[in-house]
Amino acid sequence: MTEQWKRSAADHPHAVHVVTTSLLLAFTVGGVFLTRTVAAQESLVLWPGLALSAVACAVLLRRHSHPLVVLLVTTACIMAEGFIGYLMTPLLMGPMLVAQYTVSLRPDRRTTWYSAVAAAAGIALTGFIATDSPHEWILGLVNPTAWVLTAAFFGSYVRVRREYAVARAEHATQEREEETRRRVIQERMRIARELHDVVAHHLALANAQAGTAAHLARTRPDQAIAMIEKLPEVTASALRELKAAVGLLRQDTDSQELAPAPVLEQLPQLVETCASVGLDVLVTREGQPRPLPPGLDLTAYRIVQEALTNITKHAVTLSARVRLAYTPHDLTLTITNEAGTHPAAAADWAGPSRGYGLLGMRERALSAGGTFHAGPQPGGGFEVACTLPLPSSEKSTS
Template sequence: MSNSWQRRAATRPQAVEATTLVLLFALTAASVLVTRAVLSGAPPLWPGIALAAVACAALHWRRERPLSVLAATTLCTMVTGALGYLLTVGVMVPLLVAQYSTSVRTPRRTSWNSALAAAAGMVVTGLLVPSFRDSPILGTVNPVAMVMLAAALGAYVRVRRQYAVARAEHTVREREEETRHRVIQERMRIARELHDVVAHHLTLADAQAGTAAHLAHTHPDQALGIIAKLPETTAQALRELKAAVGMLRQDNDTSDLTPAPGLDRLPDLVEACAMVGLEVTVSVEGERRPLPPVLDLTAYRIVQEALTNVTKHAATRTAQVRLAYTPHYLTLTVTNATPLDRPAAPATSGGGFGLLGMRERAAAAGGTFHAGRRPHGGFEVACTLPLHHHGALPPDTHDTPPPHSHDESPAT
């Protein structure tokens, strides 16, 4: 029933306003009649009824012109009191409604100044009417207290509404900030994916083309074999690039997107590295197990980027990849050893993002990352990924991630 009444009130605001004013007039007129009946002086009836009608009619503009309506109702109430009527709550209903509406719709200083002015009018009325000079509580204290109470109630409602508006705006800002943060995180994720795909495959393609050009005169058969494999490298790059860019689509058509690569593609990665003269040895420790898609992609991309760095910068043409499985962790180690009779390749400088991307991937999966030079030459990339990210890991003294230092070198 309450919902039905609310729907009717929302669809018929004028009828609701008219009904409200009629009820207020009925209450005020009844109070005037009761007050006249109990008073010994018997103040004039029709002037009191007329003043009640004028005051209630003025309330129609209380939302648009609250101060003007408050002045009109205050004047009507003062005249009613001057006629000899006792200023009870019922007689003062138009004034109290106007004061409440003024306190709700005007600033704090304006609302309280208007309340003090209305209260002063009640004091003046109580002091000038001879009937109430011997009764200051009935003539002044009660009307002033009711006016101030209506002002306080209106001020409270105004503060509550302002708080609700501020809270709603704060909630909107928080949602916008969270959305902006998610967009930035998604952009960073896609940027890492594009960097890994483009850097790895273009490096391999460049190395294959260079090797084929080098062998073209001395070993043409080998050069032709490398050139024959080059389209496979570029085709794989295009497929992965298409899958990465497909994440930017707005539609839901994912039928032509290539599944995200994982450690099951490690043999293909080793074969691709062998085409450019990099011999990669893979060793697995512990019981190999299927990984969640996100963790599987993270592990593959870290190994891929590490081998890409070896292809581009290492002085040696060999690399070792070690996968160590424990009940709660997967440790990836990619190492290349520089021969003792050859100097280490100089660290690249500039604004590379290879190591930074690997570190961000590991951190996103809840793992740790370390990259740096080895004491006996060469470079090592080590990453430990939890197999149960965001979950509590049971304590196990034989299953803790190895400590890593953070003396990193610049990235590609």
């Protein structure tokens, strides 16, 4: 019901002003009769008070477009009623208090308080002249002045609250925009990592297979033909993963048409693909293997894939060891290339400005809340090691 009333009031603002002004006129007229009754003065003329109250309430319809003029007119009407002999009660001063409240809502604070002081001074002067005995000054002088200042304070308080609400809304909008921008950047970086890992891995394997086949074409044509026959498998796998990665950017892509994200269970296929280009990979597992969340499983697979791709592109000794160590709290991945890595390869691995392989692996590990380290070994070779936190047993079972 409250929301319905708010919508109706927003749709018919003029009708709301008319109704509220009519109600205020009724209270003000009541104040005129109450003052005449309390004062017990039969000689007090009634119609000037009613006329002045009607004028004061009527001009309130323009209080939003001309607030200072309306305040001036209502103050003059109330002062005239005071000089006639009416007691300036809150009921009688209602139009003036509403006008003062409206002026106090304006952003110009200096105008607000200048107008409040001027109105209070006018009411105080009226009360001082119209009050005969000093003991009546509280009702005729202090009380009306206090009501005027109270309306000014209340209007200023409402204005400050509205300004604060607007500032909070603007701040919240800026925060939402910043959060949206940050998420877009993170999503772009994630997709860029996916595309880099897919393209770099499969193109490196395809390039190695093509180069090896060209080298063996004259001396061992059978092996060259067998290696060339495996090229469609590598390119088909690359196309499937590219379709899955690019499909994330298309809203109209059917999720059933996309290939599932690779996981650690597909390491044998990855090792077999690496073996087709002559890279001998030994995979060892320690501890009790556990099912991983999809995102963490993909992160672990991509790190192993990128490390093996770098070995394929840069290493002289085409052999690698992949170690998966499971503990109750984390999974440690260690990919090691034996001694014999070309010095330029170590520089390419260690220099983030030369490529995005190490940078992508580091970003994946850190985004999962883990640690990452890569560098040459003291005895030769290169090692990539990262630790990925695993969800607790209670969370995984729940």
